[in-house]
Amino acid sequence: MAEAIHKKLQSELEKYQQMQKDVSKSMSSRQKLEAQLTENNIVKEELALLDSQNTVYKLIGPVLVKQDLDEAKATVSKRLEYINGEIQRYESLLKEMERKSEQHREVLSSLQQEYQRAQGQAVGKV
Amino acid sequence: MASVHDQMAAAGKVKRSKDLPQGVERLKEEHRKVVKDCRSQIEHWKKVENDYESLQERLRTLPDKLSYDIMVPFGPLAFMPGKLVHTNELTVLLGDNWFAKCSAKQADALVEHRKKHVKNTLDDLQKVMKNFQNRADFTDDLEKLTGDTGDFVDIREEVINEEEVTKGKHRLAHKANSKPKQVYLLELEEDKEKKEGDDERTTGVLSEEELWARLDELERQEELQDERYRLDSTDTNGEDTTSSSEEEKEADGGSDVQVNGHQKENGWLPTSITSQMNGTNGSHPEDEEEEDCDEEAGNGLPTIYFSHTAEFKKVRINTGKNTTLKFSERNEQKAQAKRKKKSGKSNGHSPHESYKITSPADIYRVFVDLVNGEPIPRKSILKSRSRENSMCSDTSESSTADFEERRAAFGRSWSHDDATHSDTSDGITEEESPTGTSPRTNGRFEAFTGTVIEKDPLPCSIPHLTIAPPALPTIPERKLEEVGPEAPQEPPKRMSKFKATQLHQK
Numbered sequence: 001m002a003e004a005i006h007k008k009l010q011s012e013l014e015k016y017q018q019m020q021k022d023v024s025k026s027m028s029s030r031q032k033l034e035a036q037l038t039e040n041n042i043v044k045e046e047l048a049l050l051d052s053q054n055t056v057y058k059l060i061g062p063v064l065v066k067q068d069l070d071e072a073k074a075t076v077s078k079r080l081e082y083i084n085g086e087i088q089r090y091e092s093l094l095k096e097m098e099r100k101s102e103q104h105r106e107v108l109s110s111l112q113q114e115y116q117r118a119q120g121q122a123v124g125k126v
Numbered sequence: 127m128a129s130v131h132d133q134m135a136a137a138g139k140v141k142r143s144k145d146l147p148q149g150v151e152r153l154k155e156e157h158r159k160v161v162k163d164c165r166s167q168i169e170h171w172k173k174v175e176n177d178y179e180s181l182q183e184r185l186r187t188l189p190d191k192l193s194y195d196i197m198v199p200f201g202p203l204a205f206m207p208g209k210l211v212h213t214n215e216l217t218v219l220l221g222d223n224w225f226a227k228c229s230a231k232q233a234d235a236l237v238e239h240r241k242k243h244v245k246n247t248l249d250d251l252q253k254v255m256k257n258f259q260n261r262a263d264f265t266d267d268l269e270k271l272t273g274d275t276g277d278f279v280d281i282r283e284e285v286i287n288e289e290e291v292t293k294g295k296h297r298l299a300h301k302a303n304s305k306p307k308q309v310y311l312l313e314l315e316e317d318k319e320k321k322e323g324d325d326e327r328t329t330g331v332l333s334e335e336e337l338w339a340r341l342d343e344l345e346r347q348e349e350l351q352d353e354r355y356r357l358d359s360t361d362t363n364g365e366d367t368t369s370s371s372e373e374e375k376e377a378d379g380g381s382d383v384q385v386n387g388h389q390k391e392n393g394w395l396p397t398s399i400t401s402q403m404n405g406t407n408g409s410h411p412e413d414e415e416e417e418d419c420d421e422e423a424g425n426g427l428p429t430i431y432f433s434h435t436a437e438f439k440k441v442r443i444n445t446g447k448n449t450t451l452k453f454s455e456r457n458e459q460k461a462q463a464k465r466k467k468k469s470g471k472s473n474g475h476s477p478h479e480s481y482k483i484t485s486p487a488d489i490y491r492v493f494v495d496l497v498n499g500e501p502i503p504r505k506s507i508l509k510s511r512s513r514e515n516s517m518c519s520d521t522s523e524s525s526t527a528d529f530e531e532r533r534a535a536f537g538r539s540w541s542h543d544d545a546t547h548s549d550t551s552d553g554i555t556e557e558e559s560p561t562g563t564s565p566r567t568n569g570r571f572e573a574f575t576g577t578v579i580e581k582d583p584l585p586c587s588i589p590h591l592t593i594a595p596p597a598l599p600t601i602p603e604r605k606l607e608e609v610g611p612e613a614p615q616e617p618p619k620r621m622s623k624f625k626a627t628q629l630h631q632k
Contacts, residue, residue, distance in 0.1 A: 036222070039221045039222050040221070040222055042220075042221050042239075042240065042243060043220045043221040043222050043224050045239060046218075046220045046221075046226075046236050046239060046240075047220065047224075047226070049232070049235055049236060049239060050226055050228060050232065054226050054227050054228045054232065055226070055227045056220075056224065056225065056226045056227075057217070057224070057225035057226070057227070058223060058224055058225070059223040059224075059225060060223070064225060067224075072224060076222075076224070079222070
């Protein structure tokens with residue numbers, strides 16, 4: 001009896017750990033997205049400071065490709081929107097994962113209690 | 127097995143610290159970590175800012191010359207002489223793989239814009255650091271508090287009855303001349319009511335004879351009440367613990383526990399209180415807060431429990447000294463007396479207690495005697511018909527209110543078996559003073575002898591401390607002196623005064 005519970009406990013624990021890892025991964029990617037968000041905001045503002053006389057380049061691999069100022073502005077705005085959407089997605093994902101990990105935690109605690117009880121009973125029996 | 131448990135613990139379970147210190151330690155550690163992080167980040171951003179500054183400098187000087195002779199880095203280890211040309215054309219990285227060609231001045235503007243961002247970040251970090259520093263300090267203080275290592279004392283006021291908090295009546299401005307008239311009016315009305323109640327007379331005006339007769343009657347009633355109060359007051363003085371314990375049983379709340387611990391025998395520090403009173407009385411406090419004794423109240427912290435009293439009445443002796451009496455204390459005594467009666471306690475009545483002043487309430491009684499030629503024995507100490515004649519007159523703003531309250535409380539205390547609150551009694555003054563309202567004097571008011579009597583604050587958040595100011599003793603002393611010889615004759619004296627005035631008038 002105790003053994004079975006013990007096994008169950010182990011499996012639950014592993015699942016929980018996995019969940020935690022996923023959560024942390026999502027967290028880090030979300031943080032990256034946030035950094036990109038701020039950066040693109042700065043780029044947008046700086047582009048606004050420039051006038052059409054300056055040439056704008058985009059680094060694509062080893063190549064600096066000339067871009068139109070307006071085009072650049074549009075591109076940057078689109079990228080900003082994309083980043084925002086990604087962040088939202090990650091947010092919801094994170095919440096979901098949190099909830100699941102919470103459930104797992106509860107399951108684990110109950111299992112642990114059971115296990116302890118079983119152990120106690122086993123000791124008593126013996 | 128153990129490993130499983132450890133893993134469990136490590137797997138995000140809340141670390142339950144067995145002792146408080148452990149938790150506090152961890153909290154402090156976390157705080158310190160955050161603060162350190164903030165510091166390092168601030169360092170970093172400061173460096174960035176400095177770099178930008180120097181860059182701006184360079185940008186300003188760069189276009190000065192058409193070309194510069196420089197040593198050009200050539201690989202990681204070598205330099206070679208070269209020229210820096212097109213000094214005004216700069217390719218600026220805007221971020222996220224975007225570049226822009228601009229002049230030095232435009233680049234300068236861009237750098238300026240970036241510096242603004244850096245400054246914002248720096249400010250935020252500073253704020254966070256300060257915040258967490260404060261938190262760390264606070265946890266330090268908290269630890270000290272709970273560890274009783276500091277000088278901190280927790281002062282708590284348990285508000286049992288919220289009604290007590292609002293005492294608007296007490297805040298009446300003191301109008302010197304208005305009150306006597308009011309008193310007169312009230313008295314008459316009271317008399318009228320009583321008359322109508324008792325004799326079923328519908329005459330609005332009482333003849334003088336009737337008035338005197340009525341006053342005599344009231345005087346007799348007051349005598350009875352005085353005796354009862356004396357009885358209760360002595361009980362109160364002698365059996366404060368029991369009464370308070372009774373009251374505690376009546377009322378609920380954790381404060382009771384604390385009060386219990388602070389019975390006047392136990393932790394009550396009369397000396398400290400008196401000293402406190404000395405200080406406070408010298409400054410004519412409006413509200414006095416009493417300190418219960420400092421004791422370890424089980425929470426590891428010296429705790430002082432106090433409760434607000436109604437504002438003090440200032441009893442001014444003509445000498446100019448000011449002393450304060452608690453009005454609500456009187457009420458509380460009345461309430462206590464009532465409660466005692468309710469609880470079926472009947473104590474031996476010591477008739478000779480009339481002149482013994484054991485509580486500030488007694489002063490009122492005493493004071494009454496000092497008021498010369500008062501047709502109505504029960505004058506608020508506050509008020510004297512003739513200010514010159516009275517030994518003491520109340521200068522508190524709330525004397526009228528107090529007067530009414532007293533009357534009401536008085537009446538209520540004897541007519542109703544509810545717990546009397548000074549405030550509640552306020553609201554009921556006129557209607558519900560069927561008995562003994564005009565005779566104000568309560569025998570409970572005894573001159574203060576220097577001992578502090580602790581009152582249970584519970585039923586109506588009544589102040590604990592009865593005043594023991596250094597100033598006060600003078601009054602009671604004087605009163606004692608005066609009352610001493612007078613006291614035995616007090617009841618008869620009042621009568622005699624009455625009679626005297628009566629005869630006088632006749």
